[in-house]
Amino acid sequence: xxxxCSLCFCISQxxxxxxxxxxxxxxxxxxVAWHDAAGSLRNGFCLREQESPPTERRDNSREQESPLAAAxxxxxxxxxxxxxxxxxxxxxxxxxxxxxxxxxxxxxxxxPCVMFTVFAIIFGGNGGESEVSKVKVIAVDLDQSRVSSKMxxxxxxxxxxxxxxxxxxxxxxxxxxxxxRMAAAxxxxxxxxxxxxxxxxxxxxxxxxxxxxxxxxxxxxxxxASNPIxxxxxxxxxxxxxxxxxxxxxxxxxxxxxxxLAGPFSPLQEAAVATLKTFASxxxxxxxxxATGGMKAMSxxxxxxxxxxxxxxxxxxxxxxxxxxxxSQNMISYFAAGISVMFIMFSMSGxxxxxxxxxxxxxxxxxxxxGLTVFRLLIAHWLFYVLLGVAQIGLMLVxxxxxxxxxxxxxxxxxGSAVMxxxxxxxxxxxxxMIATLCKSxxxxxxLSSIIILIMSAIGGSMMPRFxxxxxxxxxxxxxxxxxxxxxxxxxxxxxIPGESILLAIARxxxxxxxxxxxxxAVAFVSSRRWAVK
Amino acid sequence: xxxxxxxxxxxxxxGDRKALNGASFELRxxxxxxxxxxxxxxxxxxxxxxxxxxxxxxxxxxxHGQPVVPGAKTAETARLGIxxxxxxxxxxxxxxxxxxxFGRIFEVPxxxxxxxxxxxxxxxxxxxxxxxxVSGFSGGMQRRLNIACGVLHKxxxxxxxxxxxxxDPQSRQRIWEMxxxxxxxxxxxxxxxxxxxxxxxxxxxxxxxxxxxxxxxxTFDELLDASVGRRRRxxxxxxxxxxxxxxxxxxxxDRSATFSVDSITADLTSRLSQFREAGIEVTDVSxxxxxxxxxxxHFTGKELRED
Numbered sequence: 001x002x003x004x005c006s007l008c009f010c011i012s013q014x015x016x017x018x019x020x021x022x023x024x025x026x027x028x029x030x031x032v033a034w035h036d037a038a039g040s041l042r043n044g045f046c047l048r049e050q051e052s053p054p055t056e057r058r059d060n061s062r063e064q065e066s067p068l069a070a071a072x073x074x075x076x077x078x079x080x081x082x083x084x085x086x087x088x089x090x091x092x093x094x095x096x097x098x099x100x101x102x103x104x105x106x107x108x109x110x111x112p113c114v115m116f117t118v119f120a121i122i123f124g125g126n127g128g129e130s131e132v133s134k135v136k137v138i139a140v141d142l143d144q145s146r147v148s149s150k151m152x153x154x155x156x157x158x159x160x161x162x163x164x165x166x167x168x169x170x171x172x173x174x175x176x177x178x179x180x181r182m183a184a185a186x187x188x189x190x191x192x193x194x195x196x197x198x199x200x201x202x203x204x205x206x207x208x209x210x211x212x213x214x215x216x217x218x219x220x221x222x223x224x225a226s227n228p229i230x231x232x233x234x235x236x237x238x239x240x241x242x243x244x245x246x247x248x249x250x251x252x253x254x255x256x257x258x259x260x261l262a263g264p265f266s267p268l269q270e271a272a273v274a275t276l277k278t279f280a281s282x283x284x285x286x287x288x289x290x291a292t293g294g295m296k297a298m299s300x301x302x303x304x305x306x307x308x309x310x311x312x313x314x315x316x317x318x319x320x321x322x323x324x325x326x327x328s329q330n331m332i333s334y335f336a337a338g339i340s341v342m343f344i345m346f347s348m349s350g351x352x353x354x355x356x357x358x359x360x361x362x363x364x365x366x367x368x369x370x371g372l373t374v375f376r377l378l379i380a381h382w383l384f385y386v387l388l389g390v391a392q393i394g395l396m397l398v399x400x401x402x403x404x405x406x407x408x409x410x411x412x413x414x415x416g417s418a419v420m421x422x423x424x425x426x427x428x429x430x431x432x433x434m435i436a437t438l439c440k441s442x443x444x445x446x447x448l449s450s451i452i453i454l455i456m457s458a459i460g461g462s463m464m465p466r467f468x469x470x471x472x473x474x475x476x477x478x479x480x481x482x483x484x485x486x487x488x489x490x491x492x493x494x495x496x497i498p499g500e501s502i503l504l505a506i507a508r509x510x511x512x513x514x515x516x517x518x519x520x521x522a523v524a525f526v527s528s529r530r531w532a533v534k
Numbered sequence: 535x536x537x538x539x540x541x542x543x544x545x546x547x548x549g550d551r552k553a554l555n556g557a558s559f560e561l562r563x564x565x566x567x568x569x570x571x572x573x574x575x576x577x578x579x580x581x582x583x584x585x586x587x588x589x590x591x592x593x594x595x596x597x598h599g600q601p602v603v604p605g606a607k608t609a610e611t612a613r614l615g616i617x618x619x620x621x622x623x624x625x626x627x628x629x630x631x632x633x634x635x636f637g638r639i640f641e642v643p644x645x646x647x648x649x650x651x652x653x654x655x656x657x658x659x660x661x662x663x664x665x666x667x668v669s670g671f672s673g674g675m676q677r678r679l680n681i682a683c684g685v686l687h688k689x690x691x692x693x694x695x696x697x698x699x700x701x702d703p704q705s706r707q708r709i710w711e712m713x714x715x716x717x718x719x720x721x722x723x724x725x726x727x728x729x730x731x732x733x734x735x736x737x738x739x740x741x742x743x744x745x746x747x748x749x750x751x752x753t754f755d756e757l758l759d760a761s762v763g764r765r766r767r768x769x770x771x772x773x774x775x776x777x778x779x780x781x782x783x784x785x786x787x788d789r790s791a792t793f794s795v796d797s798i799t800a801d802l803t804s805r806l807s808q809f810r811e812a813g814i815e816v817t818d819v820s821x822x823x824x825x826x827x828x829x830x831x832h833f834t835g836k837e838l839r840e841d
Contacts, residue, residue, distance in 0.1 A: 082641060085638055085644075086638060089634070089635050089638035089639065090635070090639075092635075093624055093627060093631065093635045096626065096627055096631060097624060097626035097627060100626045100627075100667060101626060361620050361621070361622055362618045362619070362620035362622040363620075363622040363623065363624065365587065365618060365622070366616065366618055366622040366636075366683075366684075367639055368587065369585045369586070369587060369616045370636070370639040370640040371607055371612075371639055371640060373607075532605065533586065533587055533588065533589055533604040533605035534587070534588055534589065
């Protein structure tokens, strides 16, 4: 009665077969040849009962060369070792195919770096050192007063604005050219300026007339609807400059209102008001500070409340366990992560189309008639995609660190980005594999994957930061694994507090991403059953 | 095992269409069997069923005496080699890398893999181009490599699905030589082909399948006897216009006459004597030899490539 060998799992008459040469166990390979019951010298043959006498089989040389065929041995199907060999062989074949395809190599590794460079320059500058382009604003001073002059000077002091006056010579003959307001509006409308600020007649009189009514003169901002940012920025800047550029005027106007309501001041009060006006109109100097007995601790031009901006990362520099300063967060790290996550999906999608190509050519069928099962086939391809993604993300981050000074080469950042690269690749690989198994042809895959990946990249924050997106888009992005991947990378590069565990910091994202990867793989295995036996 | 492969009453449907409807045949040891049939006859379905990739609705397939269980990897299926009609190899890999890959997939012992690859490269005549990507190979070279990848694990039974389609005559001849070498080694071979003349000359037996059923099986002579018979049609081209011809003429034109003969040796000589006695000059003789094409037409009533 046949039993399964306990060593190599072939079917044998004996508990341990004499399958020596082909045995995976080194100890048994070193054993000597043995004699069978008939006294014949055997080497490497299983004790399986033969279906025909050995003399009817082929010659011994063929038997020894193909122990499977000659001796009728049975393979140790399903052994973990053989599975690993097959999977490794498939992964190796795919890597070689990729390396020999120069266009695929360029698209996989070079193109993401190019795209990242473009995004980094646009949004992050060259490590934050490049000049930021200014917003051009046309100032139309119809009031010609101290108030309007002060406010225009305040606008000119802003680094992000380029304030210019209207050209003196009208550029075109029209009625509008005689109206400075319309002339400025025309410049904005034609794109020659981002916005125009009109200071109307009577502005000085209406300053600080709080609650004076709707007919009081006000500053008008004429803006280009295609650039609403300029309008929002100017509105805020103008209000701030109104309070900071003319404190003496505010005080004068306010006191005049007070006189109107409460009656005239006494001579002593008038003298004090005069002193206050002088004080408010002066620029801060050390002498003035000493003269006022230290009252003027800061300039009135600082506004009612002094505001100081501090990057959060700088607050933790003293508690950093290592020497050196943490590089301030910038858009470089954001887009390094965003472009990486987006492009691993694209490159894996391209690789997955190879799976369908093999199906169309019959290679897949051939593999499945051998020792390969659908499960092993998918695992091999999934592992290849994961390795591809890790290599791609790694190259991108190294490139970003070298060219754009991404803060990568510190322990927590290195560990965190490595973990995120691995789990992101795992999820992305599972995702594209799921799509590939659901598609019936390469054309279906190419069309469907492009749309899905672009949408996911958009809502996931690969192209633009999610914090500027509407609320419902933010909620929608929670189903995109790349959004969680972005959050994880930001935890590594933006939100990490030195001294704490980087793995704990990204634990939530890692867990969610791995869960999604498992779900994608499950769907892929179910939908790949079309490749199984029908 | 004298009959390594036995197919009995194989039935398989795809929806309302019966791809196999009781097909049966046996493959003998070291036999070269041709599986013929028009398009849609069920040949590919049968091969996939033997390979364990399709499950039969009814019937049985036995490989080395053991029933083929679809999807199961057994020692018997490990002794089976499949060479698909498509050139199912990796074009970006070299010949050696392809053989290495499929050798591992088909579980060739790692200690023997390198040697077998070297032998396969010699056998296919690709040894000097072993390190070149397959994409640069000709069709014939790719076909030979396609075969080598399917037999690297030294199977006992090989199924080939049109192994010479789209190759030039020299490459086709080379492939047939390779297959004959395998047969000489004791391998049993089943192949589907549309090259009837070659199947007639090379194969030991022929199985004709149509509509999922085996309609004829046997050697060429057996099929010939069962169909068109062994009579030959002999056409004599005459030297001039002849009005009176020897008896038994089946058809004629002004300058030719056709007779059917049972024996070339006896009847042809007799006919030539009749012409000589009648003073009729014969300028040429052509013998219409029944071919597998005529046998096939007789059994199926259609051309091989008719849908």
